[in-house]
Amino acid sequence: MTEPKTTRLVDVAADVIRPLNQVELKSVLSMLKDLGRNEPVIANLLASEGPLKNFVAAALTLSPYLRDMANLSPSLLADAIEQPIEPMLEALVASARNAWKGEPGGPSATEAQVMSRLRIAKRKVAFLTALADLARIFDARDTTRWLSAIADASVAAAIDHLLVAGQEAGKLTLQDLSEPSRGSGLIVLGMGKLGARELNYSSDVDLVVFFEPEAGILTVPDDATETYGRMMRRLVRILQERTADGYVFRTDLRLRPDPGSTPLAVPVEAALVYYEGRGQNWERAAYIKARPIAGDLAAGEQFQxxxxxxxxRKYLDYAAIADIHSIKRQIHVHKGHGAIAVKGHNVKLGRGGIREIEFFAQTQQLIAGGRMPELRVRPTEAALRALAVANWIDDETRDELIACYWFLRDIEHRIQMVHDEQTHLLPESEAELRRIAFMSGFADTKGFAASLENVLKTVERRYAGLFEHEEKLSTATGNLVFTGQKDDPDTLKTLKSLGFERPEDISRVIRTWHYGRYRATQSVEARERLTELIPELLKAFGESRRADEALLRFDDFLSGLPAGIQLFSLLGNNPALLDLIVNIMSSAPRLAEIIARRPHVFDGMLDPGLMVELPTRDYLAKRLASFLNGSRFYEEILDRLRIFAAEQRFLIGIRLLTGSIGGAQAAHAFTDLAGLVIGEALKAVVDEMEATHGRIEGGKVALAGMGKLGSFELTAGSDVDLILLYEHADDAGESDGSKPLDPVRYFTRMTQRLIAALSAPTAEGVLYEVDMRLRPSGNKGPVATRLRAFEKYQNEEAWTWEHMALTRGRLICGDEDLVGQTKAIIESVLARPRDQARIAADVVEMRHLIEKEKPPRDIWDFKLIPGGLIDIEFIAQYLALIARARGVGGCGSGQSTMDALRQLGGALLDRNDLETCLTALRFYTDLSQVVRLCVDGPFDPTNAPAGLVDLVCRAGDCPDIKTLEAEVRRLSKATRKVFQNVVKG
Structure with missing residues (x-):
């Protein structure tokens, strides 16, 4: 502390400030006249002429708050006029510190008494300090020192009171009731400006509270969190609740470790573990100024x-420098963006403001403080002087920044003196700006603005020079501050301008990332990379429609990532990958959910060849063989198949999403993938059956893919239709293994195992949902079908709709000989001459039945709408069945609907009708593939993500959703007409 001053207000210099205007002056003089009736000192003041009278009157015109205080307590104004300021302040601070004590020999003070005493002392200190400050008896150093002193005393007294109350309630056992805090293990640190004894005139106080369980004062140690939590809630009430006496200080406990998930008072050991493993950059900076101010001071010093x-940190390395850069990115605005305007400028957070000076010092303290203990000082001025002594900055920089710092602190105090508000914004209006100028000793706003601009530009220049090689401090659109727990107003404005509708929610989510609550953000390095990435990330998400939803999906994704540093580094260096992530999150909820639930599928996106290589069958087969290499055990093989299928389905979807493949290519790729994976699953099941039950003589199996699996038309969310066919020697008995089974049970068990292998949910998910209803006799028949039974059924019992389904049947894996036999049987069945009229009648009846039992949900149900996919598929299947009757060579089974139409339609359809069907099929395929990729369930443009609506419009080659709907209606109407003309029952 500096030497105490005994100067009185009577020593004020002439014309140190001037009144706001004559109207206000007359009002204040009238008020003082009324007060003088009961206060002779005030009456004598009014009767005299001189600087003191002019000063007091001017001060009360400039600060409505001080005027109200004088009106409320005229004796306080009288004391200020008559007595030395320092001794009064010392007495008030002492009274606050002892506010917890009762009368000698009596009980301790009640909570109401403590609250009243603290409020009265704080109010008087604020009033006296403000007058001394405006009179220039105090400079800003004195003002901050006395405001910090009353805050220290108030918090310490409140803590002592609460400890005594805890003992009286039987919760605590204190070492010494005359010094409640000594040896209590309860640590209260003052943070920020309070810790550095640089408190604002109307500042909040930032406190962090820890406790040492080993101190042994808790009656029931297990109740520590509850006991101290209740105590801290009472502390906040004691300090900040407004009563008839006002308030003491607004109190903030949110600088504690991870405040969203920790109690109000944190055990010391837990705090140290947090800071060691998850402590953030801004917390390092905050702790430079931290100081034990209440509770067990010795324990507090040990904790520090x-x-x-x-x-x-011990070493100055590149990681530390990146650390500092990331703090800088969090804290401030882009240098050179916009011009400095005095009106409305934030003297704390704005360009060239107080925060830049503080950060200038703290940055270098963090870099070098590990090796140079002399830099570990709390006050900003002391830090700047220490940096100069250590040759980190030159003397000119030191002197400039110290002068600028105290000039800006003066302005800050005057802004807050007006109405006792915690604000740092200069007024927008000329009249109110004049008030601040006069309070600061300027004759007019022009001179004030010139001096302030000069200071702000000086600070900005010095601050910018600190990291002159760092190009991006934030976004060019404004602040992006995500430190602490409070929302920065300018950051909320920036988020709004970037396109986010709920900036408070987005700010909260990003703070969650910084707290390291996810595995991906727990390491310091990961958080550094993510911090550097955030401006670009927010810009990219902001440009997507419904940006809030997209970023929240990205948050879900982050929450499931096992690690983040590689991803954040790649995104930072790969704008295309960042755009792809944003695309997924903004348009494809289903994909976003997949990567949130199973982040490993994202690994494939990191392959630089992803968009270059097409997912052909050969490509997928090579990848699968490599992925399965070395897998020997049944469950291991199945798990690796699940992982591979999930990843490759995702990557095919990514190609579709980005437009590198179209709907038909995606359908073929999804189908090739399914065929390969199911083939490997069947091999694994066969090997497992043989290992457990042995072999059946002459036994062999083949697997037929039906429906979309057979016709290369699977989507991202399709199930698979399968028929398992088998054969064995006619005289085959039981299998030859240790657990023999007869042939029917053997192949039934094999089929059940295959279904379980594909569709049973495991930790790695499900391969495919399996549908076997297309087997002979449907659900009533056995799950495995002997080939001769299949042939007999198809030739003698199958319905027309089953032969329609057979046109899409395709053998996908199994014994080569059995596969060949099955193909021959299917081709023979399909090549049989048929009654065209009967087939047409059956097809029409089948379509009517579907329309009755499964009507379309809406126009976007591309499969079921009249003239939709089913109509086109039925046309192709109908043509395949009646081709021989019309004298046209049939087509083989297992073709895509598109290929079947092309092969048969030229001869059996009008050219325009064929073109209508092919156009509609391409259109529906492109739309369906995108919709099934991006959402589970129906597509509803009114509720779908905006990005998905854009994607669907792009897939349909339409500029907007209304045009797309009109195109769906046009094509569906035309296709239904073709169906009715072609399939004549």
């Missing part, structure tokens, strides 16, 4: 000693 390695 243990925290030194976290705050001040």
């Amino acid at each position: 000693r243990e925290l030194v390695p976290f705050v001040f």
